[in-house]
Amino acid sequence: MIRDVTLGQGFEDVFVQYGAILSRVANSYEANEAMQQELLQEIAIAVWQGLSRFKGDSSVKTYILKIAHNRAVTHVASQVKRLDTHQYDHDDLGSDGFASNTHSPEEMSSQHQSLERLLRAVRALPLQSRQVLTLSLEGLSYDEIADVCGLTKNHVGVILKRAKQSIMQEQPHA
Amino acid sequence: MHNSDKENQTNPPVLDDEQNDALSALWQAQPVTTIDLEEVKASLSSERTKQRWYMLVDSLAFIPAVYVLVITWEEFTFVAQAMFIFMLITALPLLVYQLWLRRVAAFSKDTQTADHLMQLTKQIKNNVKIAVITKHSTWTAVLFGCGFLLERYFYGELTPEKIVKMTIVMTSISIVMLGWYVWASKRQKRFERQLETLEKMAQQR
Numbered sequence: 001m002i003r004d005v006t007l008g009q010g011f012e013d014v015f016v017q018y019g020a021i022l023s024r025v026a027n028s029y030e031a032n033e034a035m036q037q038e039l040l041q042e043i044a045i046a047v048w049q050g051l052s053r054f055k056g057d058s059s060v061k062t063y064i065l066k067i068a069h070n071r072a073v074t075h076v077a078s079q080v081k082r083l084d085t086h087q088y089d090h091d092d093l094g095s096d097g098f099a100s101n102t103h104s105p106e107e108m109s110s111q112h113q114s115l116e117r118l119l120r121a122v123r124a125l126p127l128q129s130r131q132v133l134t135l136s137l138e139g140l141s142y143d144e145i146a147d148v149c150g151l152t153k154n155h156v157g158v159i160l161k162r163a164k165q166s167i168m169q170e171q172p173h174a
Numbered sequence: 175m176h177n178s179d180k181e182n183q184t185n186p187p188v189l190d191d192e193q194n195d196a197l198s199a200l201w202q203a204q205p206v207t208t209i210d211l212e213e214v215k216a217s218l219s220s221e222r223t224k225q226r227w228y229m230l231v232d233s234l235a236f237i238p239a240v241y242v243l244v245i246t247w248e249e250f251t252f253v254a255q256a257m258f259i260f261m262l263i264t265a266l267p268l269l270v271y272q273l274w275l276r277r278v279a280a281f282s283k284d285t286q287t288a289d290h291l292m293q294l295t296k297q298i299k300n301n302v303k304i305a306v307i308t309k310h311s312t313w314t315a316v317l318f319g320c321g322f323l324l325e326r327y328f329y330g331e332l333t334p335e336k337i338v339k340m341t342i343v344m345t346s347i348s349i350v351m352l353g354w355y356v357w358a359s360k361r362q363k364r365f366e367r368q369l370e371t372l373e374k375m376a377q378q379r
Binding site for chain 2: 151
């Protein structure tokens with residue numbers, strides 16, 4: 001895969017494999033659906049550009065997450081002229097796309113509510129805590145999170161613990 | 175995939191109890207949007223073309239001033255020549271910086287977020303400075319025009335017809351510069367708000 005990506009091939013495979021992660025990065029910064037789409041498009045363009053310079057110094061996943069978070073930070077800064085989109089209620093979750101469709105309607109409704117609470121709590125976190133937590137939820141190791149954010153491994157642990165406590169207050173049943 | 179993807183599995187898990195596994199599962203169960211790759215490719219191509227056009231227009235903006243200078247150099251007095259040269263010399267670094275900014279903006283970086291935030295903050299601080307310079311260069315340009323007009327009046331051979339023409343030109347330039355002043359002022363305020371947002375983000379770190 002690295003050789004393919006560095007040769008300028010296999011970009012589409014990367015998007016097939018990591019498209020959902022990129023979409024979740026956009027969701028963690030923007031609550032409004034239209035803004036999520038806009039940010040996701042910006043992220044996808046940035047990642048596509050970035051892949052041509054990928055040297056294989058880290059995993060593809062870490063590499064594209066760095067680019068995605070950087071693009072999201074730039075996006076948030078450039079949106080100050082608009083309404084604070086973080087304040088929009090995200091009331092259209094769950095219409096489709098949940099990973100599991102084997103749950104009962106009650107379970108789905110409960111999952112929907114839990115997810116809404118989670119997303120709201122994640123978006124309310126300070127930037128650094130939000131990044132550390134969401135990268136951790138995507139399965140990145142302490143080392144990889146430290147590499148993406150520019151932190152020490154110990155600092156990642158401390159921030160993650162605090163972020164987790166904050167999130168758990170909003171997710172009593174998680 | 176890459177080796178470090180496998181290595182991740184051997185590293186100590188970040189969240190290691192059932193509650194955190196549930197949280198991770200919930201996070202990954204959220205609805206996601208499919209990326210339209212054809213749209214990404216089209217946007218990328220259009221963005222590249224747009225940036226090249228902007229760079230060309232930025233560079234071409236210099237040509238009229240250089241043209242006037244070359245064509246009429248012999249007709250100008252030393253004072254007028256010095257004024258033109260000074261204007262070009264002060265505008266050149268701004269053009270180079272503008273072209274550099276466009277180039278930087280066209281490429282996405284895989285730097286760490288801390289570095290990205292620092293670079294972005296620095297860039298926006300520079301944008302504020304450029305907006306301030308642009309804003310004040312508008313009335314400076316009008317002043318320069320008036321100075322040039324006076325220079326021609328006292329040292330040139332101006333006919334009444336030429337005076338009328340130059341007055342019309344100066345009035346038009348002043349109106350354009352007024353609009354430019356308002357535009358630059360709005361940009362300055364926008365960049366200052368962006369800077370405030372970024373500094374808040376940095377403080378949270």
